[in-house]
Amino acid sequence: xxxxxxxxxxxxxxxxxxxxxxxxxxxxxxxxxxxxxxxxxxxxxxxxxxxxxxxxxxxxxxxxxxxxxxxxxxxxxxxxxxxxxxxxxxxxxxxxxxxxxxxxxxxxxxxxxxxxxxxxxxxxxxxxxxxxxxxxxxxxxxxxxxxxxxxxxxxxx
Numbered sequence: 084x085x086x087x088x089x090x091x092x093x094x095x096x097x098x099x100x101x102x103x104x105x106x107x108x109x110x111x112x113x114x115x116x117x118x119x120x121x122x123x124x125x126x127x128x129x130x131x132x133x134x135x136x137x138x139x140x141x142x143x144x145x146x147x148x149x150x151x152x153x154x155x156x157x158x159x160x161x162x163x164x165x166x167x168x169x170x171x172x173x174x175x176x177x178x179x180x181x182x183x184x185x186x187x188x189x190x191x192x193x194x195x196x197x198x199x200x201x202x203x204x205x206x207x208x209x210x211x212x213x214x215x216x217x218x219x220x221x222x223x224x225x226x227x228x229x230x231x232x233x234x235x236x237x238x239x240x
Contacts, residue, residue: 100175101175101176101177102134102175102177103174103175103176104130104134104173104174104176105171105173105174106127106130106172106173107169107170107171107172108166108167118165118166119165119167119170121162124162124192124203125203127172128176128203128205131174131175132153132190134176135176135178136153136235139225139230139231139232139235140231141225141228145228147212149228150212150213151209151212151228152209152210152212153207153210154207154210155205155206155207156206156207156208157205158203158206159204159205160201160202160203161201161203162201163201164201166192166194170195171194171195172192172195172200173192173193174190174192174193175190175193176188176189176190178225178235178236179236184208184217184218184219184220184221185206185207185208185217186206186208186221187205187207188204188205188207189202189204190202190203191203208221209224209225222237
């Protein structure tokens with residue numbers, strides 16, 4: 084889905100630019116009104132999330148081997164500006180940590196000139212694939228899996 088590799092300025096440093104990937108809107112992703120179909124925003128967001136995990140050193144195959152996987156519990160999309168075929172976008176991705184089993188992933192879809200096209204906010208968790216329950220401390224699991232946990236907003240311990 085990405086046309087450009089992700090940029091990783093980190094999320095742990097205050098004021099640092101969040102991780103982002105570039106995506107060009109393709110004609111087949113648009114609807115009869117000529118704008119990006121609403122479901123494709125979710126695909127763009129998901130692609131940016133997996134790109135961030137990969138940039139931090141977490142491979143999907145490693146997660147499967149360790150019997151864990153990310154899950155989305157709730158997603159909210161706020162559409163701000165339509166996107167059309169050929170538009171160049173950048174989709175950011177930042178993990179926001181709290182306490183407990185869940186965390187937030189905040190994302191912004193921007194046009195090439197920086198205009199916000201959509202805001203995506205998701206409540207997520209890390210699922211134990213054997214027990215089929217959320218891990219009690221997803222931060223610790225991601226820190227263990229990642230080569231660069233700071234990209235996930237996790238300070239080195």
